[in-house]
Amino acid sequence: SSELTQDPAVSVALGQTVRITCQGDSLRNYHASWYQQTPGQAPVLVIYDRNKRPSGIPDRFSGSGSGNTASLTITGAQAEDEADYYCHSRDNSGHPVLFGGGTMLTVL
C-alpha cells in the first residue's frame, strides 16, 4: 500500500498526554517523520527518523513506532500544541513522498 492513515481529529485536556497515530505498510520498512502545522503557517518538522527531535522542538514531543504503526506523543500538552499534525514516510522505492491525511489536535 502507498498510503498513510491518520485519525482526522484528536483532543486532549491541557497538561495531559496524547498520542497521535499513523498506519501504513511503508512504516514496516521506513521510519516516520511528523510535522506540526498551525493555521496560516508552513509545516514544521517535530520528529524525524521515528523518534528524533530537531533542535528547538520541546522534549514533550516524542515519537515511536512498531510494525505498520508510528506514533507521535505529546506529554503534557500545551495550548500552543493545538495544530494539525501530519505523518510522513517513504514509499517502497525509498522516495520521501508519502503523507498522512493529518490529525487535528484540540487542546481542551
Add this chain to the structure above:
Amino acid sequence: QITLKESGPTLVKPTQTLTLTCTFSGFSLSTSGLGVGWFRQPPGKALEWLALIYWNDDKRYSPSLRSRLTLTKDTSKNQVVLTMTNMDPVDTATYFCAHTSILGVPRGYDPWGQGTLATVSS
C-alpha cells in the same frame, strides 16, 4: 541556514498554466542526496505532496497529478520551478516547497518555505 521561498502569480484563470518558483539558499541542489519537494494545501484542507526533484535531476510526481506537473531546476540560480497545466478552481491552494535529503538519517522535509497562495478564478 537553509531558507526557501515560493513565488508566483496570485491569480490564475481556469485552463491556464501555473508556474511557481522556489528560490532557496543555504544549500546547493548539485549536492548529492539533496532534493526539493512541492506541496499544496487548499483552504481548510489537508497537505498534499505534489512532486520532488533530486540533485541528479531525477523527479517524482504525484500519481494523480503526474500528467499536469513538470519540475525543472536551475542550479546556478538556486531555483526549482513547478508548472501545473490546465488549472481549475479546485487547484486553488497555498503551494509550499521544502528541502529534503535522502542520504544519511532520514529527516523528511525541513525546512519549508512560507508558501504562496494561488487562486484559480475567471
